[in-house]
Amino acid sequence: MPGKLFTLLLAQYKNQSSLNVLRHETDTKKKHRMMGVYAGMAIVFVMMVGYSFAIAYGYGYLKMAYVIPGYSLAISSIIALVFTFVKTNGFLFAFKDYDMVMALPVSTKTVITAKFLYMYINNLIFSLCVMIPMCAGYAIWERPGVRTWLIWLIGACFAPLIPMSLAALAGALIAAIGSRFRFKVFVQVVLTLLLLAAAFSLNFIFTGAGSNAEFFQRMENLGELLEAQIHKLYPVSVIFDRAVNESSVLYLLLFLLLSFGIYVLFVSIVAVKYKAINTALMTGSSHSNYKVSKMESRSMMHALVRKEWKRFTSSVIYLTNVGMGVLLAVSGSVICVFIGIDKVLASMEIGGMQQGFLYAAPFAVAMMLTMTCTTSVSWSLEGKNLWIVKSLPIEESMIFKSKMAFNLLLLVPAALVCDICFAISLKLNIVMTLLYLVVLFAAVVFSTTFGMWAGKKFANFEWENEVEIIKQGLASMLGIFVNMLLEIALAVAAFFLSTLIDGRIVMALFAAVLGFMSVLFYRSVCSFS
Secondary structure, eight states, X not given: OHHHHHHHHHHHHHHHTTHHHHHHOOOHHHHHHHHHHHHHHHHHHHHHHHHHHHHHHHHHHTTOGGGHHHHHHHHHHHHHHHHHHHHHBTTTBSOTTHHXXXXXXXXXXXXHHHHHHHHHHHHHHHHHHHHHHHHHHHHHHHOOOHHHHHHHHHHHHHTTHHHHHHHHHHHHHHHHHHTTSSSHHHHHHHHHHHHHHHHHHHHHHHHOXXXXXXXXXXXXXXXXXXXXXXXXXXXXXXXXXXXXXXXXHHHHHHHHHHHHHHHHHHHHHHHHHHHHHHHHHTOOXXXXXXXXXXXXXXXXXXXXXXXXXXXXXXXHHHHHHHTHHHHHHHHHHHHHHHHTHHHHHHHGGGGTOHHHHHHHHHHHHHHXXXXXXXXXXXXXXXXXXXXXXXXXXXXXXXHHHXXXXXXXXXXXXXXXXXXXXXXXXTTOOHHHHHHHHHHHHHHHHHHHHHHHHHHHHTOOOOOSSTHHHHTTOHHHHHHHHHHHHHHHHHHHHHHHXXXXXXXXXXXXXXXXXXXXXXXXXHHHHHTOO
């Protein structure tokens, strides 16, 4: 059995990681594209390492090194939890080569284990990029012995197991419930969003709304407060904290036993109904009494945009991953109305940060909003059906315009909602409200046109699983990180420049720059042949 598991895992890894493209592909463009993907991932990992070390060093400098072990475990666990949850459907369930894999002479548990281990290896890389640098920062201030180093390293290797098992189990329950309904994808998306909303709500309840006041009033107990918040957020971190800070092998064994036990429990539960869930998810419904009552005709653009909408809502992975930016931006803006962000803003007046925050805020909202960039992946998602699109009696530029129009239809209403919410929560006047809307609209248009340019420039139609395009594609990474880094840079610039000149001029100038770049990318996209 271990031999079969290793063979299945190795084949899966070669297929999903596109190593065969680098080894055997003769097309230099495809090789360069994959090298670009790996280079982008390497940059992300380097940034994570540096950021993690800086946080740990800062805590040690503030004489709070004892909170670092639990903090590092909580952060790596959250990453593993999110990545596993959004990847479960489409990779662990209802994956494209399901019939071929299940026809192999291996047990269901072996298939589940191979799928889970592949996700574990990917999450382990992120876990090590967080926990090892934090261990180095911890070591600078605490000077731990060899045993503590080994405890930390072993714990880091097992850190993803619990959050992955819980996330995969939640995904399995959502898949099982959704498979019983006719509109499977819609039900799964609704359940996914409800679960995420519940998780955020519980986190808010556990951490406590009044902790901020306590934070400002009792700075001398900052370490204890932070440690308590981490333990509330992720109770397992208590065990890892004890294992490292007390150099306790007993607590380490307890942590390992709990991690491995939850993983075994997950595999055992899912294996019982694995085939039934996949069969239900991959089976369509039909009605024998179908009758043609009325046929409607639509414009070419309307039909193409409608096609994009159906593709977007027919995939749980596509909708939950790419659409998450809209959810975060809108929900965050609505929450600001209820928590009264104007009070937080008033407290910043003492430090002279109030005006800077006002002019930087729309770019921070735009950063979340532009995380939804369907244009960066929609062209590649045509996949093997590209010939159908190419054979239509329309210009190729019309297809690109329809994909950009669909992204705008998703983001522009969301931008309007965010603008209204911030106008209420920050008590903005008419001019600032309009400027916020202009900035958000300019950011949305730039994200749409740049995403379409990247999606066309780095298109990949030879994929086996849409996860390769949505989560691992170079165009997808560019669509997310370029917008994110650009909006962060503009927010920081607006914050500091507003102290030198009128912040409204800064906002208008940055919006104009985004608009100008949007025109350039739009013309480049429409001139592609």
